[in-house]
Amino acid sequence: MYDISNISQIVQKYAQITASIAGVDVEVVNYKLIRVAGTGIFNELLNEDVSENSHIYKNAILSGERQIVYEPGKDERCRNCKEKEFCQEKFEISMPIKLNEEILGVIGMACPSEEAKEYIIKNLDNYLLFLEQIADFIATRAYEEQESLFRSAMYDTLKTVIKNMDEGAIIIDNDGLVDTINPSAKKQLGITRIINKEKIDILPTGDTVENSMEYVVRIGENENKVIGDIIDIPNNPMYRQVMLFRDINKVHTNIYEMTSTINIMGTDKIIGSSPQTKALKEEIKKVSNSISTILITGESGSGKEVVATAIWQNSDRRNKRFVAINCAAIPEPLLESELFGYVKGAFTGADPRGKIGKFELANNGVIFLDEIGDMPIYLQSKILRVIQDKKVTRIGSNQVIPLDLRIIAATNKDLRKMINENKFREDLYYRLNVIPIHIVPLRERKEDILDLLYYFIDYYRKLFGKKFIKIDEKTVQKLLEYPWYGNVRELENTVEFMVNMMEDGVINESSLPLNIRNNDEKNIYKDSIRPLKDIESDEIKKAINFYGDSTEGKLKAAKALGIGIATLYRKLNQ
Numbered sequence: 001m002y003d004i005s006n007i008s009q010i011v012q013k014y015a016q017i018t019a020s021i022a023g024v025d026v027e028v029v030n031y032k033l034i035r036v037a038g039t040g041i042f043n044e045l046l047n048e049d050v051s052e053n054s055h056i057y058k059n060a061i062l063s064g065e066r067q068i069v070y071e072p073g074k075d076e077r078c079r080n081c082k083e084k085e086f087c088q089e090k091f092e093i094s095m096p097i098k099l100n101e102e103i104l105g106v107i108g109m110a111c112p113s114e115e116a117k118e119y120i121i122k123n124l125d126n127y128l129l130f131l132e133q134i135a136d137f138i139a140t141r142a143y144e145e146q147e148s149l150f151r152s153a154m155y156d157t158l159k160t161v162i163k164n165m166d167e168g169a170i171i172i173d174n175d176g177l178v179d180t181i182n183p184s185a186k187k188q189l190g191i192t193r194i195i196n197k198e199k200i201d202i203l204p205t206g207d208t209v210e211n212s213m214e215y216v217v218r219i220g221e222n223e224n225k226v227i228g229d230i231i232d233i234p235n236n237p238m239y240r241q242v243m244l245f246r247d248i249n250k251v252h253t254n255i256y257e258m259t260s261t262i263n264i265m266g267t268d269k270i271i272g273s274s275p276q277t278k279a280l281k282e283e284i285k286k287v288s289n290s291i292s293t294i295l296i297t298g299e300s301g302s303g304k305e306v307v308a309t310a311i312w313q314n315s316d317r318r319n320k321r322f323v324a325i326n327c328a329a330i331p332e333p334l335l336e337s338e339l340f341g342y343v344k345g346a347f348t349g350a351d352p353r354g355k356i357g358k359f360e361l362a363n364n365g366v367i368f369l370d371e372i373g374d375m376p377i378y379l380q381s382k383i384l385r386v387i388q389d390k391k392v393t394r395i396g397s398n399q400v401i402p403l404d405l406r407i408i409a410a411t412n413k414d415l416r417k418m419i420n421e422n423k424f425r426e427d428l429y430y431r432l433n434v435i436p437i438h439i440v441p442l443r444e445r446k447e448d449i450l451d452l453l454y455y456f457i458d459y460y461r462k463l464f465g466k467k468f469i470k471i472d473e474k475t476v477q478k479l480l481e482y483p484w485y486g487n488v489r490e491l492e493n494t495v496e497f498m499v500n501m502m503e504d505g506v507i508n509e510s511s512l513p514l515n516i517r518n519n520d521e522k523n524i525y526k527d528s529i530r531p532l533k534d535i536e537s538d539e540i541k542k543a544i545n546f547y548g549d550s551t552e553g554k555l556k557a558a559k560a561l562g563i564g565i566a567t568l569y570r571k572l573n574q
């Protein structure tokens, strides 16, 4: 309950006004029966505890009713008063000070003379009304004081909470100026100076992503995009709004950290000492810092993603994001929204919170479009536009987001064949194939089989805590002869199996999976026999990849293939 002692000066003024108008002595006690204000002799006795001999006040507090005492000392209510014999007062009115249902105290009026008593009784109704008014004034001031204390305590608490929040927070006053800005907000907006009472403009971009609205926040020269919420503070004399927000880059980083599953590989981690792999590592180093688009081709499991991450790690974008999207793994209807993102309410069935797309997420870094051959043709034109225009628009949004991206695409499909079958856009192919990198199948780089074999044995024996002594010669031979259509991925899985099966630290034929154990030479030959047309086409591709697509490159390729240039052009057209 509010203690009116806290506003004793105001109460004293009311007591004096009452005393001078009524011509009587007035005192005010709080709900604990401590004298808070008083006139005449009472003024000398402020802060006195009057609970022992203030039976009438007690009655007023307990009943909440005004008390009128015509014969102080002789009245029934004075029965227990120790000083009733010596009571000097001739007449008393005690008016409770009420705030809603609570009694904050009592204002008491005491008549020292019979004349005053007579006069007051004659005008009793007016006196009662007057005293009731004064009690109401005191209660109103108590209420205002209580509210203002409560409000400032709330603001203090709010400001402490805001100061310690991870989210950015700005309190905006009724003139649209910054009242309070927390350290997180200053950091996110890149502000180092004191900006209290500076003008702030908050403009919604119209997009809602990740459950919050996107805004441009402008304070002086600083302009930033954030996503967050504006909370209006209605009926507040000082403050208009609180803005809570997150840095859009931080939102991107969080999504990236939550969704990225990439296996970071530098060229040093690419295992293999075959001439092809050595050349591949050189090529990676050469092309890493260019901004041109790369198309990596190679059979499934041959290491296309490994090469893509190695390019990123070798580039000056290594500290930026590498965002991979497997176009074959995402159902077609979802692929577009995964790539471009969307805003709240963009289409039925969409996540109502909105979504940030992979292109936007990869901005300033690298996007890896894996299995690009599985991209539906209508999306191919959209991707082409993103590559050409270097900008993206979230589905359902009008906002254009400029992009600075390194694009790496990969496929195990024959895109030229797909172009002939009208399944892949030729213009997109040329846009992607600026720097072609082909990874030869594992069976064509036998040295790598050995390197990878020992590398994976070492990895899995450590992982399983097993001792490894040796792998027998015949088993190694079988592994070298196996065609590895699943490439490095299949070899890795095979080694994991063998290390599991290995007994006493020795890997032998009995540790091999059945398909490899039964893969005798006949089968090997049967499996590896390929139509001449395919072999020819592979060799031509190899030569063109090696010497380049230019006229000079084609001349060299034809020479290396042992055919005339006209024959090469004819075969290329086929």
Ligand SMILES: Nc1ncnc2c1ncn2[C@@H]1O[C@H](COP(=O)(O)OP(=O)(O)OP(=O)(O)O)[C@@H](O)[C@H]1O
Binding pocket: 263, 269, 270, 271, 272, 298, 299, 300, 301, 302, 303, 304, 305, 306, 307, 370, 412, 488, 489, 492
């Ligand atoms: N040269 C290499 N050194 C070490 N590990 C490799 C190498 N090449 C491939 N791997 C490993 O083999 C597995 C398959 O590689 P990756 O995913 O890069 O192949 P991919 O060609 O992208 O396959 P897919 O076409 O199926 O997407 C991965 O676990 C990868 O780490």
